[in-house]
Amino acid sequence: MAFDSKIPKGEMNEKWNDYKGHVKLVNPANKRKLEVIVVGTGLAGASAAASLGEMGYKVKAFCFQDSPRRAHSIAAQGGINAAKNYQNDGDSVFRLFYDTVKGGDYRSREANVHRLAEVSTSIIDQCVAQGVPFAREYGGLLSNRSFGGTQVQRTFYAAGQTGQQLLLGAYSALERQVALGNVTMYARHEMQDVVMIEDRARGIIARNLVTGELEKHFGHAVLLCSGGYGNVFYLSTNAMGSNVTAAWKAHKKGAFFGNPCFTQIHPTCIPVSGDYQSKLTLMSESLRNDGRIWVPKNKGENRKPVDIPEEERDYYLERRYPAFGNLVPRDVASRASKERCDEGYGVGTTKLAVYLDFADAILRYGKIEAGKMGDHSATEEALIKLGKDVVKEKYGNLFAMYEKITGENPYDMPMRIYPAVHYVMGGLWVDYELQTTVKGLYALGEANFSEHGANRLGASALMQGLADGYFVIPYTLGNYLADEIRTASISTDHPAFIDAEKAVNDRIQTLMNIKGKQTVESFHKRLGLIMWDKCGMARNEKGLNEAIAQIQALKKEFWSDVRIPGEVNGMNPELDKAGRVADFIELGELMCKDALVRNESCGGHFREEYQTEDGEAKRDDENFSFVSAWEYMGESDWKLNKEELKFEIVKPTQRSYK
Amino acid sequence: MEHYKMNLTLKVWRQKNNQSEGSLETYQVKDISSEMSFLEMFDVLNEQLILTGDLPIAFDHDCREGICGMCSMHINGRAHGPWTSNTTCQLHMRAFKDGDTIVVEPWRSKAFPVIKDLMVDRSAFDRVIQAGGFISVNTGNAVDANCLPIDKKNADDAFMAASCIGCGACVATCVNSSAMLFVSAKVSQLALLPQGAPERESRVLNMVAQMDKENFGNCTNTYACEAECPKGISVANIARMNKEYLHASLNTES
Numbered sequence: 001m002a003f004d005s006k007i008p009k010g011e012m013n014e015k016w017n018d019y020k021g022h023v024k025l026v027n028p029a030n031k032r033k034l035e036v037i038v039v040g041t042g043l044a045g046a047s048a049a050a051s052l053g054e055m056g057y058k059v060k061a062f063c064f065q066d067s068p069r070r071a072h073s074i075a076a077q078g079g080i081n082a083a084k085n086y087q088n089d090g091d092s093v094f095r096l097f098y099d100t101v102k103g104g105d106y107r108s109r110e111a112n113v114h115r116l117a118e119v120s121t122s123i124i125d126q127c128v129a130q131g132v133p134f135a136r137e138y139g140g141l142l143s144n145r146s147f148g149g150t151q152v153q154r155t156f157y158a159a160g161q162t163g164q165q166l167l168l169g170a171y172s173a174l175e176r177q178v179a180l181g182n183v184t185m186y187a188r189h190e191m192q193d194v195v196m197i198e199d200r201a202r203g204i205i206a207r208n209l210v211t212g213e214l215e216k217h218f219g220h221a222v223l224l225c226s227g228g229y230g231n232v233f234y235l236s237t238n239a240m241g242s243n244v245t246a247a248w249k250a251h252k253k254g255a256f257f258g259n260p261c262f263t264q265i266h267p268t269c270i271p272v273s274g275d276y277q278s279k280l281t282l283m284s285e286s287l288r289n290d291g292r293i294w295v296p297k298n299k300g301e302n303r304k305p306v307d308i309p310e311e312e313r314d315y316y317l318e319r320r321y322p323a324f325g326n327l328v329p330r331d332v333a334s335r336a337s338k339e340r341c342d343e344g345y346g347v348g349t350t351k352l353a354v355y356l357d358f359a360d361a362i363l364r365y366g367k368i369e370a371g372k373m374g375d376h377s378a379t380e381e382a383l384i385k386l387g388k389d390v391v392k393e394k395y396g397n398l399f400a401m402y403e404k405i406t407g408e409n410p411y412d413m414p415m416r417i418y419p420a421v422h423y424v425m426g427g428l429w430v431d432y433e434l435q436t437t438v439k440g441l442y443a444l445g446e447a448n449f450s451e452h453g454a455n456r457l458g459a460s461a462l463m464q465g466l467a468d469g470y471f472v473i474p475y476t477l478g479n480y481l482a483d484e485i486r487t488a489s490i491s492t493d494h495p496a497f498i499d500a501e502k503a504v505n506d507r508i509q510t511l512m513n514i515k516g517k518q519t520v521e522s523f524h525k526r527l528g529l530i531m532w533d534k535c536g537m538a539r540n541e542k543g544l545n546e547a548i549a550q551i552q553a554l555k556k557e558f559w560s561d562v563r564i565p566g567e568v569n570g571m572n573p574e575l576d577k578a579g580r581v582a583d584f585i586e587l588g589e590l591m592c593k594d595a596l597v598r599n600e601s602c603g604g605h606f607r608e609e610y611q612t613e614d615g616e617a618k619r620d621d622e623n624f625s626f627v628s629a630w631e632y633m634g635e636s637d638w639k640l641n642k643e644e645l646k647f648e649i650v651k652p653t654q655r656s657y658k
Numbered sequence: 659m660e661h662y663k664m665n666l667t668l669k670v671w672r673q674k675n676n677q678s679e680g681s682l683e684t685y686q687v688k689d690i691s692s693e694m695s696f697l698e699m700f701d702v703l704n705e706q707l708i709l710t711g712d713l714p715i716a717f718d719h720d721c722r723e724g725i726c727g728m729c730s731m732h733i734n735g736r737a738h739g740p741w742t743s744n745t746t747c748q749l750h751m752r753a754f755k756d757g758d759t760i761v762v763e764p765w766r767s768k769a770f771p772v773i774k775d776l777m778v779d780r781s782a783f784d785r786v787i788q789a790g791g792f793i794s795v796n797t798g799n800a801v802d803a804n805c806l807p808i809d810k811k812n813a814d815d816a817f818m819a820a821s822c823i824g825c826g827a828c829v830a831t832c833v834n835s836s837a838m839l840f841v842s843a844k845v846s847q848l849a850l851l852p853q854g855a856p857e858r859e860s861r862v863l864n865m866v867a868q869m870d871k872e873n874f875g876n877c878t879n880t881y882a883c884e885a886e887c888p889k890g891i892s893v894a895n896i897a898r899m900n901k902e903y904l905h906a907s908l909n910t911e912s
Contacts, residue, residue, distance in 0.1 A: 051797040066718060067784050069824055070726040086804060122800070129800035131793045131853045133817035140807030158817055164725055165820060172792035179788035187781065210773055239720040273693045278701055279722045401724060404741075404748045405695075470797045519708050521701070565708050570675060571774040573716055574708065 003256070003629065003641055006431040007111040012649050013093070016115040019432075023475050024482035031056035034481050035489060037204055037219035039191045039246050041068030043163075043462060044445025045225030046170035047469025053177030055474060057481075060217055061174065061183055062206055064190045064241055064576070069171045072227060072239040073465060076163025077284035077398065078147060079155035080127075080462040082120040087144050091152040093117045098650055100460060103149045103329050104425070104453020105603035105619060106652040107259070107627070109645065111432060112450045119471040120463050124156055126470055130169040134158050147458040148285050149329035149657075155459045160284050160398045166462055170469070189215070190576060191246045192504040194222060194253045194441060197496045201253075201441035205497075205504045209576060212569040214501050216492035220484045221440045221477060224250055225469070228424040228446035230263070232584045232591065233536070234528020236421035237269060237282040243580040244587050247428050247447050255436035256629040256641060258429035258449030260587065261595035264456055264604050265537050266422030267293075267333035270405050270415075271353040280420040281405060283356070283398055285458040288326045290361035290391065291415070293317050293337070295345040295354050305347070305355055305414045316340055324657040331455045331604045331617070332657060334419035338537050339615060341418070348416045357414035362387035419537060423461060425452040425604065426594075429629040429643070433476035434468060437629075440480060444468035449627065454603025508568055511578050516561030520578045523558050527551065527581070527588055535592050540608040544596040551589045552636060558585060590630060590638060597640060600624045621652050662692045664756035668703065670715055671763045676771050676779075682761070696739065696749040697722060697729065717776040724748040724888065727823030730830070731776055732763040737827035737886045745825065745888045765830035769837070769873045780826050782872040783840060789868035790861035791844040793853050806852060816850040819843045821889045828883035828891075834875030839883040841869050842899035843891050849902050859906035866903055 008015040026034065034057050038049040041063040049061040063071060083096040097117040101108055124142070128134065134156050135143040144153040158165040177183040188209040195203040195216070203218040229244035230236035251257045268283045294313045301308065316336055318325045328336075337354045340346065347353050363380070366387030370378040378386070388411050392399065402410050428436050428443035430450055435442050445465040452460060491497075534547035558581070566572040601610040601617035602624070610618045626642040633639050665688045673680030687703050694702075697719050704714035720728040729746040733739035739749040754760065762776065770778040808816075820843070828839035845862050848854030854861070877896060884893045 047797075054796040065720060065726070065728060066780060067824065069784075070720055070728050072721060072726070075721045075723055075725050084803070122798075124803045125800035126795075126797060128803040128806065129793065129795040129853055131816075131820075131848050131851050133813055133820050133847065133851070134803075135817075136808055136810050136813040138810050140809055140813070141804050158820075161725065161821060164823075165817070168820065172787060173795075173797075175784060175787045176792040176794065178784075185784070187784075237723075239726060240722060241720050274691055276691065276694050276698050276702060278695070278698050281723045400743070401748070404724075404744065404750065407750070407752060474797065517709075519705055521705060563708060565711075565713050571716055571777070574714060 003437060003643070004431060005109065005643055006433060007109070008432065012110065012114050015111050016118055020475055023479045026478050026482050026485065028056050030485040032058065034058065034484060035060065035219045036477070037217055037222045038062070038225060039204065039223065040071065040225035040227060040447070041171070041174065042071035042073035042225060042227055042445060043167055043170055043465030044447070044469045045071070045223070046167065046174045047466050048223055048225060048444055048473050049183050050170060050173035050177050051470055051474045052477070053180070053182035056182070059177070059183040060186065060219065062186045062189045062191060064188065064209060066187055068174055068185060068187065069168060071167060072242050073167045073462070074164045075239065076462055077160040077282065078286040079145065079157035079162045079459040080123065080166060081147070081154050081457070081459045082124045082156060082463065083117055083154060084121050084124060086142060087153040089152045091154050095152065096120060096154065099150050100451065100457060101453070101650040102655060103455055103457040105455050105617070105655055106453065106621065106625070106647065106650070107262070107602055107645065108451055108453030109627070110647060110649060115472065116451050116464060116467050119467045122471055123463060123466045127166055127169050130173060132158065132165045132169040134165070145286060146289055146327065148288060148327050148333070149457040157286065160286070160395055163462060166466065170466070191226070191249070192579070193249045193500050194438070195497050195500045196253055196438070197490065197494065200439045202490055203492065203497065205500050210571055212567070212572060214504055216497040216501055218490050218492055220481060220487060221442065223442045223444060223473065224428065224447050225444045226447045228427065229584070229587060230421045230424055232527065232588050233421040233531045234524050235272065235277060235280050235532070237266065237280050240279060243583070245580050245583045247443065248583040248587055250428060250436060250438065250441055252632050254438045254632070255441055256429040256631050257426070257590060258627050258629050259426040259454070259594065260591045260628070260630065261535065261598065261605055262425035262454050262603065263421060264330055264423040264425060265334045265419045267330055267337055267419050268356060268417045269420035269422070270402065271348060271350060271418040281401065282420070282422060283402060283415060283417060285330065287356060287395060287398065290394070291326065291356040291358050292360060293326055293354055293356055295340045295347060299344045301347070305357070314345070321657045328657045329455055329457060334537060335606060337419055353416040353418045355414035356417045358391055358410065359414070362391055362411070365390035423456055425449065425454060425456055429627065433479060434473055435476070435480065442473065442477065444473060454605055508575065511562070511575065511582070512564055512568055514560065514562050514564070516563045518561050519563055520574055520581050523554065523562060524581045524584065526554060527585055530554070531588050531591070535595050538606050538608050539595045541596065544592045547592045548589055551585060551592065555585045558582065589636060593638065594628050594630065598624055598628065619652070625652070662756070663689050664692065664751070664754060664758070666690060666754065667759040669759065669761045670776070672715065672775055673772050675774055680772065690751055692750070692752040694751045695722065695747060696733070696751065697747050699751055715776060716774040719747055722747040725823060727825035730765050730778060730825055730827070732765060732830060734761055737765070737831040738888055742885070743888055743890050765826055767829045767835040769835060770826060770829065780824070782874070783824050783826065783837070785872060786837065786841055786865055786868045787844065790857065790864040793848060794857060808851060812850045816847045819847040819850070819891065819895055822891050823889055825888060827886050827888060829874060831882045831886040832875065833880060833882070834878060836877045836883070837869050837872070837874035838877040838896045838899070839887060839891055839893065841865050842895040845899045845902055846895040849898065858902065859909055862899060862902040862906050863910065
């Protein structure tokens with residue numbers, strides 16, 4: 001099968017310009033005849049559907065939620081990076097490119113990352129033009145903050161709701177195209193399979209989740225913007241409905257899966273409180289700008305955090321990584337908390353938590369505010385009050401969310417946090433044009449594997465989703481569709497559509513007919529535990545082999561004993577969930593296989609066998625400087641293809657944040 | 659914080675589909691932890707129903723962190739339940755005590771027909787946005803973001819209005835099923851920003867016209883919407899929309 005990353009020739013900073021200058025174009029009259037299917041309406045999907053609609057293509061967009069505005073991009077809190085250098089602190093396209101390649105632990109494709117850094121600035125312009133209300137300074141100009149893994153302030157934000165504001169911007173652009181008739185929106189629909197005709201993707205089978213009916217939809221091209229698969233761990237910060245199904249069906253139809261084991265475990269989430277827990281909630285990384293992370297120096301400490309004196313606290317990130325301190329990248333911060341908790345220094349009832357403390361920041365901000373008012377004799381109490389107001393303006397919604405979930409007030413008491421699954425760097429393998437190994441089938445946003453290597457930097461997911469949708473796919477899709485202008489719309493009575501629909505229907509009937517004794521949810525929880533224990537923050541050969549055997553057994557059990565109540569012809573959330581969990585089980589096995597062959601530690605992938613003396617990840621560039629691109633061969637059978645990574649500009653070095 | 663367990667009686671609206679009649683059914687749940695979220699309590703109930711051969715209760719939910727706007731339960735007569743500035747998914751069981759009876763219904767509004775059990779169809783909101791809740795700027799047309807300084811107060815007010823999650827609690831709680839809070843939040847956001855100026859008049863006229871077409875009722879200033887809004891969207895936005903509407907009506911030749 002074709003396996004070419006199609007990276008343009010030429011100097012790194014000229015590749016994208018050259019590509020755009022020579023890419024094939026489709027004339028307006030032909031665009032009207034070309035149909036494009038977009039699956040998923042988060043930042044990548046909504047921005048792609050809106051932009052392609054504006055260009056004149058006939059677009060059909062699908063989401064499983066009741067409205068495109070609810071896609072999980074909406075939950076992103078902290079911000080979006082862009083190399084604007086508005087703060088005059090030395091930022092540039094090159095630095096954003098460099099930080100992202102380094103932050104990804106040298107497992108991403110340089111040309112893609114450079115393009116991302118280049119278009120980052122246009123994203124901010126576009127969003128502001130749409131009316132996205134970013135935070136501003138008193139002079140009326142945009143405000144920035146810093147985020148983990150960087151030393152410049154390049155993150156644009158809207159309080160702790162940046163994802164919401166960006167998504168509502170893209171959503172409004174999408175709805176405008178719906179009103180103009182350029183995009184047809186299918187909400188409460190879920191893609192069930194890709195339809196292949198000869199060697200190309202030509203449409204999808206979707207299920208109307210309200211009526212239960214299967215629908216056949218033709219498209220000259222299919223764009224999967226269906227997000228990440230963190231819910232394979234059951235507990236994650238993803239939304240309950242986030243799933244891998246669209247990507248997994250594409251994989252089984254020939255799209256290679258890239259780096260499936262690269263998972264991001266976010267360091268600052270609210271800890272698990274009990275076995276009924278259905279999801280985990282993130283506390284934005286931006287909190288690490290002002291919060292200090294610590295654990296007690298004494299094991300088995302029972303005092304309240306505020307009663308533990310300064311000298312008995314271990315600010316372990318500041319201790320281990322003096323250069324970056326609390327702002328080390330996510331993978332490093334997560335492993336450091338795990339290390340402290342594993343050693344017995346954890347806090348809270350489960351002892352699987354560390355403190356994130358704002359007392360110093362509150363006092364510091366209080367002093368600044370008092371200074372502004374010329375009050376140099378304010379009492380500490382008054383300073384704390386002033387400081388709390390500042391912290392509230394910056395992080396108010398996050399603090400309120402924390403208090404709702406835990407019942408504790410984080411203005412007075414440090415937050416308790418612990419790492420949780422948050423994002424997947426892995427996804428469908430795509431070339432420079434975002435095309436998968438299946439012609440006419442594209443993957444955008446978190447659904448693809450491309451820009452973040454083995455670890456994503458904070459505030460880069462929003463950037464990538466919008467870059468792909470607004471500024472990359474409008475060019476690269478034209479390069480494919482220019483050769484499709486002679487392809488008339490194919491009737492959905494074509495045998496390929498009929499066969500695909502029948503296969504989907506058969507699978508649904510099989511699931512319904514099992515009529516077993518165990519609920520879908522119980523299988524999902526068991527899968528999640530296997531994945532978290534053996535393919536989570538730390539992995540080893542023995543555990544991964546055990547996990548593979550356990551997942552295969554779980555799969556057998558699922559297909560013989562799952563109980564799905566209700567009917568096929570109508571709204572049936574248990575049936576929707578069963579289809580997703582069945583796909584997660586298969587994906588889980590592939591993730592473990594991928595983690596098993598990667599005999600090195602890099603970014604979020606930490607193999608216990610491969611670490612330095614002081615417990616840092618030990619990369620092996622000689623043998624593992626490649627993207628794992630897995631080809632589906634049959635049940636539990638995959639072939640590993642490798643895309644060698646060549647670093648022309650950023651020479652791989654031991655990543656150090658000390 | 660003290661944690662405790664509780665046994666509860668639930669009266670939940672069950673309705674097969676939008677063609678059928680619905681009714682309140684009674685269920686018992688035991689050993690519910692005060693640390694659970696309200697929806698996790700529903701998960702427990704649903705697992706129980708599936709294992710005893712009943713149909714689980716259909717309800718909308720997704721992010722479970724109060725931002726996607728999908729969850730939508732009317733709990734003991736209040737949209738999103740007893741806590742203020744809160745969504746159903748963020749309501750936690752410590753709001754209840756052992757022995758309580760909790761009545762759970764879907765949003766009630768002609769514009770939001772029931773799909774099944776506690777799920778309703780809120781696509782009317784999308785159609786209101788389609789009528790004008792956007793700025794007509796195609797991808798690639800933007801100037802540098804800092805070319806356009808925006809007064810911080812206006813920017814902050816626009817952000818506050820934009821934080822609406824489109825859950826529909828305002829409609830569900832209003833005696834008239836009015837969508838004025840939702841619509842005015844979007845109108846305000848874009849009216850407060852210079853980017854929104856070129857379409858300022860047509861936007862408010864078109865969005866209000868669509869709102870009426872969708873069978874939402876009118877506003878009689880009870881302010882119940884503001885009281886129940888999980889994001890604290892202010893009724894000042896409604897006043898601003900009325901001003902915008904009047905201004906646009908007078909300026910537009912009919």
